[in-house]
Amino acid sequence: MSEAKPTGRCIIDAPYENNVTVLVTGGAGFVGLNLVEALLEREREVVLFDAGALPRGADRALEPHAKRLHVERGSVLEPGALDALFRRYRIRHVIHAAAVTSGPQRETRDPAGIVEVNLRGTVNVLTAAREHGVQRTVYIGSGAAYGESLYRYPRLYEHTLSVPATLYSITKHAAERMCMRLRALWEIDIVCVRLGTVIGPWERDTGVRDNFGTHSQLAAMAIAGKSAVLMTREIQRDWIYARDVAEGVIALLDAAAPKHLMYNLSSGVAWEQPIARWCEALKAAYPAFSYREALATEDANIWYTDRDRGIMDIGRLEHDIAFRVRYPMREAYTHYLAWLARSREFFAA
């Protein structure tokens, strides 16, 4: 299903390189901004393309790299805007992260908008990448592409069958397969990653991300000195810290020739008591914050990501590009807390 065959012109020998310009679509979003930061720290030139504005605090955080950062507002639904980017910058790599992360309300209200951004937008980005001779594109997919299989199998491998059921899942799954099809037809170099459940800096309500993460909600409550009422049980997820996502994606951009066309990118393990531990960590840093479990008759006051999911296996990524998780739960929380401490303005309402 996803063995990489050599393509005509695009699998290049690309060792670690500076001065490479990378376009990040959806670059002002949660995952996108973490990618942008990590790319800038690695001395890349970055074109951040997004329909929305940067969040509060991002300007300051990115200031040290301002000379190599080019922020461009625009939509992946405007082929002309994409084309203009490629004419303005010498873009070698594309990370296509622009997407609508839809929940049921949006799926009920605006299915056409989800289809447009997640599918038509992907075709538009790939079309521009092809026309302008981009050397590699990484498509930021989602574990959601496994669909109902996430809840049926204890472990998900890249070859596990997909049973997409929500519009988000359907469009993320279809977009990956379109990437594979166009890769073959156009002989372009595309790699897809399926992300696990990401936590970390820069997650916010951008208007296109409906499932606001539990960790982010708790962080906002802690900073505001509020009291959290938790569900009485934890949800199983192979959370991954946003920095690790960025590491994995950049490693795939840089790999000489990834052996596969699709990679899971998660921590590969279920975190133990992640919400309780996160609450403890927040409490230590923000003493005004409190939390407790909901009583039997009571609802939680934070939103939890949905059902227990199987764990996305990352053996392929570990094997092919020597990916290693640098931020397991404890390290992730330490890093995240440090980011929170210097990012109060991000949470200012």
Add this chain to the structure above:
Amino acid sequence: MSEAKPTGRCIIDAPYENNVTVLVTGGAGFVGLNLVEALLEREREVVLFDAGALPRGADRALEPHAKRLHVERGSVLEPGALDALFRRYRIRHVIHAAAVTSGPQRETRDPAGIVEVNLRGTVNVLTAAREHGVQRTVYIGSGAAYGESLYRYPRLYEHTLSVPATLYSITKHAAERMCMRLRALWEIDIVCVRLGTVIGPWERDTGVRDNFGTHSQLAAMAIAGKSAVLMTREIQRDWIYARDVAEGVIALLDAAAPKHLMYNLSSGVAWEQPIARWCEALKAAYPAFSYREALATEDANIWYTDRDRGIMDIGRLEHDIAFRVRYPMREAYTHYLAWLARSREFFAA
């Protein structure tokens, strides 16, 4: 995956009824026009909606039913045009047959157009159907939604996993799943059918149907008195005659409450030597026509549908709505020849 749960307002008790207005999107296309004819013969009011014109000969063929046929030009990509249809006619049922049946050339050239028509178009049609209280929509899907599984399994059941690989397959698969999702979110009544390989009247190059069927090519050659050079072996397919497709779809529109959300609709059996038999039948009717097998060093001069496929099982349709194939190969050919005899203008270039 596709058990029908009762929905809020739409599974109605709808026995065989006249005076029901049915909208057929893609109604001037191959499958669409066969549906339109069959609906008119059953005394339905029909709104034929299509971006393209009716083929030669269709006006005359439909003339006996002209009072109940309303031909409207327009695209499923124009929500305003769809909305206008529903305001002009009291549409109770929708058959959504508009699609781009793409081959590799089009997939290379215009992936965005395929995504738009097959996915955005489907969302647009369902949106209009919901807004205007349509009682049931049948989505005309394709066995192509099984993707590579068609070539891996000898028999395809509705629950067989899908491995879509081409843009046609990917979009037909995603569209079905979107139907299921919007059915649940909107509590509307939608049934999907996956068609086998259809043969019969009205197949032609409409500009959106890239894989022109072998039977149609041979029919055109026979009428023109040309010589066909055949491949030396037949391709296995569970061909279905277009009239049977129409029967099955209309039965699904009329069924009180189909038990499932998805049905295979094919003949359910591999036809034996279908191309050789079709050539024999054509030769008998058109003596100027000749045919022979290609020599070892020679190519066929007609295009064959691709690899052998597994057979789509129709047990579910037979069981749930008592579907029976009325046109097995021999009967199909007899009927098709009679249609050819009275449809010379259809083939006039």
